[in-house]
Amino acid sequence: MVIGNILIIDDESINSETIKDTLEDVNYKVVLASNAAQAKLIVKEQTFDLIMMDVWMPGQDGMSLLEEWMQADFSMPVVMMSGHAEHQDVVKAIKLGAVDFLKKPLHDILPLVRKFLSEKINRNDEQKISGINFDLPLKTVRNIFEAQYFNYHLAQNNHNIAKVAELAGLERTTLYRKLKDLGIDKK
Structure with a gap:
């Protein structure tokens, strides 16, 4: 390598x-x-x-x-x-x-x-x-990061919710709720 x-x-x-x-x-x-x-x-x-x-x-x-x-x-x-x-x-x-x-x-x-x-x-x-606006509230910045994180992993794993849930260390139902809260289309 x-x-x-x-x-x-x-x-x-x-x-x-x-x-x-x-x-x-x-x-x-x-x-x-x-x-x-x-x-x-x-x-x-x-x-x-x-x-x-x-x-x-x-x-x-x-x-x-x-x-x-x-x-x-x-x-x-x-x-x-x-x-x-x-x-x-x-x-x-x-x-x-x-x-x-x-x-x-x-x-x-x-x-x-x-x-x-x-x-x-x-x-x-x-x-x-440096691309992150640190003047935003922590919750907003966290949501931006989480949305980017989940969009990335959904795209990398052909929108396989089970695989993304495993990668993120979440239960599938928790991931579904998280994606809905973040406004992310699961498809």
């Missing part, structure tokens, strides 16, 4: 292959690109949970690619890497939209990747929650 898709953009194949081997050993799917041109083609075709990109590469450098992507409302998190980063490079990368800046060689990469991916999950959860 793949637990995350990661793109590594680095012209130093020894570095990227080492990271790839480490991450693939624990079920991450890793794709490698050796330059910006390859990376652009890859991200047109695939989505990644994390992109790790070297600053200094032949052709287009990582900073200018990061800037290009961020100006185009790029949504995948990017971590910049460099073996000889100056303080101003770190500041510039973060201002451009990188989620972090790592110094190469990367030692103990697994905890870092897990941290970045858990932060992405938390950001996604916050975005989902």
Whole structure:
């Protein structure tokens, strides 16, 4: 089971292959690109949970690619890497939209990747929650949530009331009453 898709953009194949081997050993799917041109083609075709990109590469450098992507409302998190980063490079990368800046060689990469991916999950959860109007009374918000919950499970289970009742941990008669109170058509 793949637990995350990661793109590594680095012209130093020894570095990227080492990271790839480490991450693939624990079920991450890793794709490698050796330059910006390859990376652009890859991200047109695939989505990644994390992109790790070297600053200094032949052709287009990582900073200018990061800037290009961020100006185009790029949504995948990017971590910049460099073996000889100056303080101003770190500041510039973060201002451009990188989620972090790592110094190469990367030692103990697994905890870092897990941290970045858990932060992405938390950001996604916050975005989902932010759509709720917290100024409404609790009962109203609960009813909105319950209606979404039951509509989702009814659709996923071909409107099988017995199955939805089992998933929700309710008696069927209680579920029927709940659906009626929420104004949900059982069909």
